[in-house]
Amino acid sequence: MNPPPTPPVTAPDPAAPLLELRGVGKDYGSVIALDGISTSVRAGEVTCVLGDNGAGKSTLIKILAGVHRADRGQLLLDGRPADFGSPREALDAGIATVHQDLAMIPLMAIWRNFFLGAEPTRGRGPFRRFDAARAKEITRRELAAMGIDLRDPDQPVGTLSGGERQSVAIARAVHFGARVLILDEPTSALGVRQAGVVLRYVAQARDRGVGVVLITHNPHHAHPVGDRFLVLNRGRSLGSFAKADVSRDELTRLMAGGAELDQLAHELERPST
């Protein structure tokens, strides 16, 4: 019973993307970490950011999540210029980031983690208490809505597999009203099957009208789920493509630096006899 993909009702201008980058750049001292990055994130779409190690993916996330400010360029939220001074401000604007460490406490139960920092309460005054029954119920329901089948919301998060933890973190961000969901390498440490499971939840979040930014260095994970692809190399954009304009092989070639890969393929070829 997944809700049908709904158009965003919060955006004042429905044609404007949820989040747009225009010529964004960032320097660390004399190192240009990022320069001239432009792309957009629309509601109900997945924008993939691809790049090899050191391409500037992490810097880009930090700018989107409010950890760093961009030194150049513009960040537009709902078509209006935005400037996030802290992760809290970005979160309040509806931009949730699921970092690689997931911000979950391994020793605590899933439902306790799910509502950590935003616990539902009931009762008044000194009798105000954590509504555990409701928290468990909502956790179970939200996870089920994302198609996540957990045995028992009472088990500690530490006993979950990497993919399951990632899924719980995604469900949590969606439940707490994320309009833009930034996923930092959600599949990097996972096996093939687990990665597939996580990608399915990414698609679920997309279908619920969330704009997703998926950061990865794996074009095989990005291409099936992505609608738009931003390829980074050494801090610069190699282009922002719609899905129709680029194939998976082209993405792979772009990421590896195109010509370099051709050269490599040539070198590795068996000498023809």
Add this chain to the structure above:
Amino acid sequence: MGTGEAGEPSTRRADERLTAAGPLRRLLVRPELGALVGAVAVFTFFAVQSEVFRSARGIANWLDPASTLGIMAVAVALLMIGGHFDLSAGVMTGTTALTVAIVAVEFEQNIWVAIGISLGVALLIGFFNGWLVTRTGLPSFIITLGTFLMLQGLNLGLTKLLTGTVTAGGLASAPGFGSAEWVFASRMTILGAEVRVAVLWWVLFTALATWVLLRTRFGNWVFATGGDEVAARNVGVPARRTTITLFMTTAAAAWFVGTTLAVRLTSVQANTGIGQELIYIVAAVIGGCLLTGGFGSAIGASLGALVFGMTLLGIPYLRWDADWFYFFLGAMLLLAVLANRLVRRSAEAARR
């Protein structure tokens, strides 16, 4: 942690790789289980051999040291779950007891005024500990070691300065003593045995702490702050405020125990409480608290205190040399730590 209603969605296809996570396994990861087994074993051991130990009067006797220790152990357990130690907790019972006695006797105040001032002093010390720990990010172990030594010096120095001796006494003649005695040091007869009121307070505080830990937002924050402070802060848990509150709670417990001691004995030695801080930690650890924080229980800490009380009086009841007491306590501590290690491993083992 949670009291897990067994609401397993049984209609769904179970994961075929899952070993039976039945009620037994669930029970095993509960923090207080080890302490419960320990308490039952210790009780059985002494009760079988000593008739006095298992009599109503004997039980009332060993409940008494368990109660004052238990009140402290519960507060210290909360603090440990929150990821911190308080080495000044023991000497703080002396500080608060001395404050009550000196303000009431030397400054001739109503004893309730003295008790109120003592609470203010305790909360201030607790706040100072918590504030310093959260501000500096230094280990609480070293910061509270500092306050411990400072308070030890202050207790002796100020008592000598104000009373001329190392004892503050004469509390029984202070105005209001009767009502204070009723609250902090009365006795009642249950099943023919005289039980001190501290035992009731102990049960009450244990229940309250358990409720706070498991059923309030604050309790959730305590587990989270102790489990992973950075992650907790990232999702909006006020970790700093939580830590300071926990230090102040420990201080308030020290005030309660200190006042109880002062009213019971009507005179207070300047070295009261020194060395007790480690016993509190021992009780909390026997009760299932992890030294690294994020896991533990108030009931467990109370059971740890119970084990302490039973061993403390059980050994003389068996006419053994009292020197063996610390050997027993140490062995119990080692067993508890080994058991806790297994718990943590099973809870944190990530299956990728």
